[in-house]
Amino acid sequence: MEDLFKDYQERLNQLDENIRVAAVKYAVGFYSNKNCSKEEALERGITKAEMHNRKI
Secondary structure, three states, rough: OOHHHHHHHHHHOOOOOOHHHHHHHHHHHHHHHHHOOOOHHHHHHHHHHHHHHOOO
């Protein structure tokens, strides 16, 4: 688990393991490349991971 998002552990624990890993990976990218908060980056990462998992 990325330490950057340790404050959001409770939110991440609600996700399936595969989604969680992908979401954190995407969130790190969003947070470092865009001008957004950690929370917004994490939500974007979760959304992207879930869409990718459902092949949307």
